[in-house]
Amino acid sequence: MNRLQKILTREAKHKAELVAVRVRKFFLGQGKTPDIKDYPSVVAVCAKMEYRTYTGETATIDRYEINPMLLGELEWKLGPIGTKTIYADNSYVGYCAEPNAANKLLRRERIHSLDDIYFGKAYRPRTGVVIPPCGNCQKIFNNVVR
Ligand SMILES: [Zn+2]
Numbered sequence: 001m002n003r004l005q006k007i008l009t010r011e012a013k014h015k016a017e018l019v020a021v022r023v024r025k026f027f028l029g030q031g032k033t034p035d036i037k038d039y040p041s042v043v044a045v046c047a048k049m050e051y052r053t054y055t056g057e058t059a060t061i062d063r064y065e066i067n068p069m070l071l072g073e074l075e076w077k078l079g080p081i082g083t084k085t086i087y088a089d090n091s092y093v094g095y096c097a098e099p100n101a102a103n104k105l106l107r108r109e110r111i112h113s114l115d116d117i118y119f120g121k122a123y124r125p126r127t128g129v130v131i132p133p134c135g136n137c138q139k140i141f142n143n144v145v146r
Helices: 001-029 067-075 097-108 137-139
Strands: 044-047 053-057 122-124 129-131
Touching: 001 044, 001 053, 001 122, 044 097, 067 097, 067 129, 067 137, 097 137
Parallel strands: none
Antiparallel strands: 044 053, 044 122, 122 129
16 A cells, blocks of 8 residues: 555544434434444545545446546446456446545546556445455556555
8 A cells, every 4th residue: 555545544434433323313313223234334545645535435327427537447347337346356447436436536527547546445434344356446447556
């Protein structure tokens, strides 16, 4: 891990904690206890430069909302958005926290290659546990922390 990835890891851990608090508050406010499915599976943070970071959660995403460079890489290397691949058992193409975070970055910053995007470790909000990048994300992003 380089220095930037360490910073991003710290931020991802913090963001995952905030997400967990947000989910709990929302459900407790309705007199309910959140269930596993009420939490986003994973939170990841990425950056091109360390002073502007972008956070993503595991979530479905419409292919028309995905940056063309990212969409091209996802569909060329993996397959159609929302499908399963041979590289990852529990992920759908484009739905991971990592591409969701990268897509936010790509909306604001000009980059020439996805290799310019760095990620910290990603966290599961519900448990606070580090979640390694899935096989799909490892195919798309060189700078995830394995
Ligand atoms: Zn993934």
